[in-house]
Amino acid sequence: MSEHGLFGWPRGDATSLGPGDVGVVGVPSDFGNAYVSGTRAGPEAIRRSSAAMPLRDVAGHDLGDVDVFDGADWAEIVERTGERVRRIAGQGAMPLVLGGDHAVSYAAVSALDRAGTFDIVWFDAHTDFCPWHGADWHNHKQVLRRIASLPHVGRLLVVGHRGITYFDESLQWPALEVVRPASPGHAPSIPSSWLEGERPVYVSIDIDVLDPCTAPGTGHPVPGGLDLDTLCSMVRSVARSRRIVGADVMEVNPLLDYEAMTSRAAAEVLSALVRARVPHSLPAIDGALA
Template sequence: MDKYPFLKKAGSLFKDCHVTKVGDLTKTWTGQTIKGPALIGAPLSKSSISHSGACFAPGSIRQALGGISAYSAELREHVTDHLYDLGDIDIHVTDIVKSHEHIYHTIHGLLTDQPDWVPFVLGGDNSISYSTVKAIAQTKGTTAVFQFDAHHDVRNTEDGGPTNGTPFRRLLDEKVINGQNLIQLGIREFSNSFAYEEYVKSHQADVHTMEMIREKGLVQTIQEVLPAVKKRADSIFISVDMDVLDQAHAPGCPAIGPGGLYTEELLQAVRFLAQEAHIAGIEIVEVDPTLDFRDMTSRAAAHVILHALKGIKLSH
């Protein structure tokens, strides 16, 4: 088509030859050995106890991520040279338990074959955490989870089965993780119950409410917790429920509310944790593009990924 130099592929965006976007560095995985971070989608939202279009989030987060510059002004280099995308895990049309099994077996199998892979899991609702953490714990040894969340997510399973409110109860009940190795950050006022607060306390989970974080600071809180965690655990997994952010910063979450974290606080914390040598991966859950405004929440999630990549880069 050299005869028509101004004719472009439909949907082509403006291209600046001096800007490298994350999308330019993202490659479809075709079975190569993976060393370091790579994306994988877990588009499940049927297990949500409220309306949720979180099944669309892997696509919206990828789109937001792909359009952002990969260059870090602080590092004075790109946060990654290449980023593999493994695609999406197949979700059963109606069976939630089967969907959880698909997620678990896929991540577990990939980690067994690709032990140097650091999964960057794009949810999906929070129910996927049961499968992702279980796969990590069974392949990476004793696992500590830093859970950024407004909610404890330890609802009983009798009332509704394995929902997006139950993953950490299932993990604790099945002893996949030890309560002391569950660090909950950002638990918000008027978002939980006495019974579930007592449950996490009975399992000795390390709970940090928004009031506590406002008093001390998020990164400082993590700095104080980390030395003891590293003595107990072989690996660290980061679970980010985007509703940990204040509703002004993340309107595209099913369970928004005031009084949450600011985006910059979350980004700093993720970057700090990702610098740890034994970081086993990160998941982002509870983004609903159907509720979002100007893709604010998907863009925030994309920046969480970028700051995790930056933290890993800083550690090398």
């Protein structure tokens, strides 16, 4: 593991964090990836790429990785990830989660249940809204469907969807809105209604929202994605307009990458987010450190 944390931030634990800081946790999991393994190496690859872009003007600490060992079941991953996220939020800091497969986002979002109702901005080539086939089955293809059912989650915005997902239920979900990539002469943008309001937002970035020419190292690439400048601009617009209760970047697979293009892109997007974010002190979650 790298000596320094993400963006050169010091290693530490949740007690190192202050109100408005950023607390980083990695979740090296392939659990929700049904066909392609390798995302477990994503957190460390993103950290290595971020070393070239240190953030000295943003206060953050890297809490290291959740222990995801061979044979761990999904409930253990959710519990361990949730415990780290709650500790970060309990200090009034913003949790920033490095994946790992996209199913990990459920663990992070569900752990913020004491933060009040918040909306989700989901950057992804897919809607991840397939129905689940059983109470114990978790997969990155239906993670947003599970998140949408959490009582503390409000509206959902999917940005960059262009993949065909069979049995997708998202069109029947009234609180979900979809922004597709640009068509000729029309650049994509965040709807104005999502750039106002007092309700906090959780931002989740599946790196496959980018075009494979920019981010080849991911398990389910889809042609016609966003370019890096557009994604960074959209992320900045959300971070400058809404209070960010938490964020993540998922599905970076170094085994499929070329010259660290994808992990570097992930680090650049996260840099754009934390630099643009107004460092609100998030209300400490009662009992989060108990």
